[in-house]
Amino acid sequence: MGVGSEMVGVPRRRRGSPQDRLAAALSRVASDRSSSASALARRTLGALRQRIRRDGRTPNSVSAAELRRLAGQLGRTQPAMGPFRRWAFDLRRISAVRGTTSRGRRLLGWIGEEEQRLADEPARIARIAVTRLPARARLLTLSRSDTVLRALATARPARRPAEVVVLESLPGGEGRRMARDLRTAGVRARWVRDGSALRALAASDAVVIGADSVYGSGDVVHKVGTRALAAEAHRARVPVFVLAGSSKWVPRLWVPRRLPPEFDRTPAAWVREYWTDLGVVRPVPRRPPDKQRQREAPLRLRLRRR
Numbered sequence: 001m002g003v004g005s006e007m008v009g010v011p012r013r014r015r016g017s018p019q020d021r022l023a024a025a026l027s028r029v030a031s032d033r034s035s036s037a038s039a040l041a042r043r044t045l046g047a048l049r050q051r052i053r054r055d056g057r058t059p060n061s062v063s064a065a066e067l068r069r070l071a072g073q074l075g076r077t078q079p080a081m082g083p084f085r086r087w088a089f090d091l092r093r094i095s096a097v098r099g100t101t102s103r104g105r106r107l108l109g110w111i112g113e114e115e116q117r118l119a120d121e122p123a124r125i126a127r128i129a130v131t132r133l134p135a136r137a138r139l140l141t142l143s144r145s146d147t148v149l150r151a152l153a154t155a156r157p158a159r160r161p162a163e164v165v166v167l168e169s170l171p172g173g174e175g176r177r178m179a180r181d182l183r184t185a186g187v188r189a190r191w192v193r194d195g196s197a198l199r200a201l202a203a204s205d206a207v208v209i210g211a212d213s214v215y216g217s218g219d220v221v222h223k224v225g226t227r228a229l230a231a232e233a234h235r236a237r238v239p240v241f242v243l244a245g246s247s248k249w250v251p252r253l254w255v256p257r258r259l260p261p262e263f264d265r266t267p268a269a270w271v272r273e274y275w276t277d278l279g280v281v282r283p284v285p286r287r288p289p290d291k292q293r294q295r296e297a298p299l300r301l302r303l304r305r306r
Contacts, residue, residue, distance in 0.1 A: 019066065022051040023073070030077045033262060034172050037212045037248065038146045041083040042118055044074070049111050052104055062104045067095035079256045080221050080263040082213035082248035087114070114247075121245030122150040124277035129243060130155045132275060137205035140197075140238075142167035143223035144174035144181070145210025147243045151275070152208075153185035164189040165200045169223055172262070197229055207233045211244035216251050218268025218283040220244075227264040230271070239272035246278050 025047035029040050052062065068091075075088035094110060097103040129151035133139075139161045141148055152161060164182055168191055169175040175191045182189035192200055201207070207229060213221040220226065220242050230240050259265060274281040 018051050022047055022070075025050075026073055026077050034144075034174055034177075036144055036146045036210070037078070037081045037083070038118060038122070038245075040078060040081065041247070042115070044077070044084070044087075045111055045115050045118070049108070049115075052108050052111065062107055063100060064095040064103065067091050067103070067107070071095070078212075080212050080259050082211075082221075082244075082250045083114075083118075085213065085250045085256070086247070117247055118245075121247060121277040122147055125243055125245060125275055126151040126154045128275045128277075128280060130159060132241070132273065132280065133159050133161070133208075134205050135159045136162045138162050138203060139164045140167070140200050140204040140207045140229075140233075141165075141178070141209055142175055142225055142229060143169040143172075143210070144178040145243065147245065148208055148210045149178065149181055149185065151243055152182060152187050161187060165204065166191045167197055167200070167225065167229070168193050169225060170194055172223075174223070194225060197225075198232060201229070201232055201236060201238060204238055207238055207240045209240065209242055211242050211248055212263060214242065214244050214249045214274065215255050216249070218271065218274070218281075220266040220268070220271065221259060221263050222266065224262050224264045227266045230266045234270040240270055242271050242274045244274060244276060246276055249276075 026044065029044055029047075032040060035043075071088045071091035074084050074091065078084045090110060091107075094103060094106050097106050125147055133151075133155055135158060139152070141164060152164060155161070164179075164187055166175040166179040166182070166189060179189045179191035209220070209222055209226055209230075211220045211222050215221070220230075233240050268283040271283055274283075
């Protein structure tokens with residue numbers, strides 16, 4: 001048998017430790033600038049599951065120190081995305097569980113709970129959205145959101161948008177993919193260049209956007225350009241609706257000091273409603289938007305369950 005040939009029946013040895021493979025997976029998630037927050041969250045949970053599972057059922061042992069390191073890494077992987085901020089807190093809490101086997105078992109159960117949560121949210125939000133969407137409206141959106149796509153694609157024909165215009169959303173250009181996916185789902189859609197936003201807004205009945213995070217104040221973190229679009233919609237009195245699962249809502253204490261350059265923060269005062277898997281949320285600001293501080297302005301969020 002020549003050098004470099006493989007022996008039949010001898011399995012290849014996987015390179016790197018489980019920790020190394022998880023670190024590589026998180027690095028790929030951190031560098032991804034085109035996938036949606038939901039897609040990145042699902043990929044991250046899958047990588048965590050591969051790290052913790054031994055044979056599909058038995059969890060590997062996990063040290064408290066590794067979980068604390070992983071919590072810090074998750075918080076830095078996608079700091080603008082709500083699930084990653086929340087997961088960092090959850091892993092620190094799980095690291096306090098005594099016993100490496102018990103800790104691994106608790107972590108594996110937590111992964112399953114989060115995977116189920118991410119799987120259930122889009123359908124629940126869509127059920128809310130189809131009752132709130134203006135009938136046969138002309139809608140404007142930007143970037144790409146799995147949640148928005150699901151909601152618009154499942155709307156009844158009588159309430160399905162007359163047309164959805166998607167801003168190109170440079171530099172990533174995710175809007176082009178969003179328009180294509182909407183058309184594939186049977187929704188009339190087209191993308192326009194970002195410079196045509198004001199013209200598109202003037203012809204729109206509402207703006208619908210996804211979110212990477214929603215802070216306790218109601219402020220929304222999403223693709224850069226969202227803030228400017230919401231500001232113009234507010235001036236033009238075009239309602240802005242945010243579709244975001246409860247997994248993306250983060251408490252005030254978990255808000256990062258600085259956002260990556262590809263994201264921006266939209267004040268809650270410019271949002272008409274949030275459509276979530278738990279119901280409809282309406283922000284009620286305590287002060288006019290022009291007097292809001294740069295830091296989180298206190299808002300009262302009234303949740304109406306449907």
